[in-house]
Amino acid sequence: MKLELISFKICPFVQRSVITLNYKEVPFxxxxxxxxxxxxWFGEISPLGKVPVLRIDDNEVLFESAIICEYLDEVTPGSLQPNDPLRRAQNRAWAEFASAAIMDLSAMIHAPDADAFNGGQQRLKGKLNTLEEAFDSEGPYFNGEQVSLLDFSIAPLFNRIDLLGLSGPLAMAEDCPKVDDWAESLLQLDAVRYSTVTDFPEVLSTYIEKKSPYAFKAFSL
Ligand SMILES: N[C@@H](CCC(=O)N[C@@H](CS)C(=O)NCC(=O)O)C(=O)O
Structure with missing residues (x-):
C-alpha cells in the first residue's frame, strides 16, 4: 500500500496522522x-480545503484526521482503540473534545488582540480542567497502560503547550497534575518526538509572528 500524506508543517491535525503512522511503523x-x-490539485482532493488528506495507492483519498487515524489503525496490526464499544465511543468523543481544545489554542495563535488571546486561553484552561476530571486511569495514558488513538489526538496540543511555554506547574496545567503527567508521557514517545519537521519550533514561531504580532509577544517568542 502506497501512502502519501498531504501536510502543512504546523498543522496539529496532520500531526495526529504522523504519530499514528510513526507508531505503527508504516512507511509513507x-x-x-x-x-x-x-x-x-488540492481543491480537487480535499472537499473542505483542509489538511490532512491521505492519498492511498495514488487513486483513493481520505480526509479528517480522526478518520485517517482510525483507518490506519484498522489496516495495520495491533489495535490502538479499546475493545469495549462504549469505551471506544467515549474515546472518540474525547478526541472530538481534543479538537475543540486545539481550536482554542489556534484562537490564541491567531489572536488579533488581547481580548481574543485571553478568551482562547480561558477556554483552553477550562478544557484542560475538564480533561483532568475525565482522566480516570492510573496512567500513563488515558486508558491506562495501553496508548491509544485518543492519546495521539491530543499529543499535538501538548506539544504546542510545551513549546509555547504554557506548560508546567505555574501555567496552563496549574491544577492539572494528571494532565501534566499524561502530557509528559506522550511527549517522550518517539512516535510523537519525530512527528514534526526538525525545525518545528522556529517554523511555528515564524508562523505566529506573521499571523499575530500580539500572540508572538504574549508567548514571549
Ligand atoms: N477537522 C479537521 C480539521 C483540519 C484543519 O482544520 N486543518 C487546518 C490546518 S491545521 C486547515 O487545513 N485549514 C485550512 C482551512 O481551513 O482553509 C481534521 O481533524 O482533519
Missing amino acids: ETTYIDLSNPPS
Whole structure:
C-alpha cells in the first residue's frame, strides 16, 4: 500500500496522522503544501480545503484526521482503540473534545488582540480542567497502560503547550497534575518526538509572528 500524506508543517491535525503512522511503523511520503496558497490539485482532493488528506495507492483519498487515524489503525496490526464499544465511543468523543481544545489554542495563535488571546486561553484552561476530571486511569495514558488513538489526538496540543511555554506547574496545567503527567508521557514517545519537521519550533514561531504580532509577544517568542 502506497501512502502519501498531504501536510502543512504546523498543522496539529496532520500531526495526529504522523504519530499514528510513526507508531505503527508504516512507511509513507509527505507532500507539504502552503495553505495560504494551495495548489489547484488540492481543491480537487480535499472537499473542505483542509489538511490532512491521505492519498492511498495514488487513486483513493481520505480526509479528517480522526478518520485517517482510525483507518490506519484498522489496516495495520495491533489495535490502538479499546475493545469495549462504549469505551471506544467515549474515546472518540474525547478526541472530538481534543479538537475543540486545539481550536482554542489556534484562537490564541491567531489572536488579533488581547481580548481574543485571553478568551482562547480561558477556554483552553477550562478544557484542560475538564480533561483532568475525565482522566480516570492510573496512567500513563488515558486508558491506562495501553496508548491509544485518543492519546495521539491530543499529543499535538501538548506539544504546542510545551513549546509555547504554557506548560508546567505555574501555567496552563496549574491544577492539572494528571494532565501534566499524561502530557509528559506522550511527549517522550518517539512516535510523537519525530512527528514534526526538525525545525518545528522556529517554523511555528515564524508562523505566529506573521499571523499575530500580539500572540508572538504574549508567548514571549
Ligand atoms: N477537522 C479537521 C480539521 C483540519 C484543519 O482544520 N486543518 C487546518 C490546518 S491545521 C486547515 O487545513 N485549514 C485550512 C482551512 O481551513 O482553509 C481534521 O481533524 O482533519
